[in-house]
Amino acid sequence: MSLPVHLVPSLATAAPGGTVVVEGDEAHHAVAVRRLRVGEPVVLTDGAGRTATGPVAATGKRRLEVVVDRVDDAPRPDPEVLVVQALPKGDRGELAVEVLTEVGVGTIVPWAAARSVAVWKGERAEKSLARWRATAREAAKQARRPWHPEVRPMATTAEAVALVGAAALAVVLHEDAASTFAGLTVPTTGTLAVVVGPEGGLDEAEVAAFAAAGAVSCRLGPEVLRTSTAGVVAVGALLARTARWA
Numbered sequence: 001m002s003l004p005v006h007l008v009p010s011l012a013t014a015a016p017g018g019t020v021v022v023e024g025d026e027a028h029h030a031v032a033v034r035r036l037r038v039g040e041p042v043v044l045t046d047g048a049g050r051t052a053t054g055p056v057a058a059t060g061k062r063r064l065e066v067v068v069d070r071v072d073d074a075p076r077p078d079p080e081v082l083v084v085q086a087l088p089k090g091d092r093g094e095l096a097v098e099v100l101t102e103v104g105v106g107t108i109v110p111w112a113a114a115r116s117v118a119v120w121k122g123e124r125a126e127k128s129l130a131r132w133r134a135t136a137r138e139a140a141k142q143a144r145r146p147w148h149p150e151v152r153p154m155a156t157t158a159e160a161v162a163l164v165g166a167a168a169l170a171v172v173l174h175e176d177a178a179s180t181f182a183g184l185t186v187p188t189t190g191t192l193a194v195v196v197g198p199e200g201g202l203d204e205a206e207v208a209a210f211a212a213a214g215a216v217s218c219r220l221g222p223e224v225l226r227t228s229t230a231g232v233v234a235v236g237a238l239l240a241r242t243a244r245w246a
Contacts, residue, residue, distance in 0.1 A: 047148030115200030167193035
């Protein structure tokens with residue numbers, strides 16, 4: 001049985017024999033929702049590669065104390081994966097973030113594509129970004145990831161193109177592309193970028209801009225996937241050809 005995982009702001013000073021205190025919403029979830037009791041083992045993570053494992057020593061209202069038995073430091077995943085995700089409509093954005101987190105994506109960038117139906121502006125942008133980040137946080141704990149993904153603020157097309165240009169390999173999903181993933185040479189290190197368009201597809205100017213930045217247009221297969229699930233399929237196809245999935 002997998003141990004419960006809880007997120008803490010920092011484990012920089014955690015060491016075997018020491019105590020880590022968890023407070024706030026995370027402690028409330030552990031004590032009131034999961035009903036963790038004294039003596040039960042738990043895993044704490046800072047989302048930046050470090051985990052601490054040990055038994056619960058004390059519980060209180062919105063407070064949890066854990067005695068550390070073991071500390072583990074995981075190297076940062078390499079190659080790292082960045083996904084530029086066009087804004088989907090409805091709650092499909094959270095679905096995309098959830099599955100991208102589960103598959104191991106390191107950076108998720110919401111993108112206001114020309115044909116995106118959803119619009120993030122003002123207060124709505126702040127709330128939507130907060131939901132994406134909360135979804136990533138919970139999915140990372142569920143997937144038992146020592147490194148949690150970064151969900152960045154919404155990018156313009158120019159900003160997305162700049163991210164593509166800096167990647168070791170950048171792939172733009174396009175149903176009419178001549179190239180397939182089978183023909184790609186996947187780098188062993190650096191950043192692998194995947195651009196996922198909106199429900200209405202990419203417009204010609206966007207495709208041209210990404211191509212000028214060095215991206216390769218690829219199709220996944222004869223089926224047309226939703227924008228919320230195309231990214232996870234593409235990332236899986238790339239990671240299966242790296243040492244991360246060896």
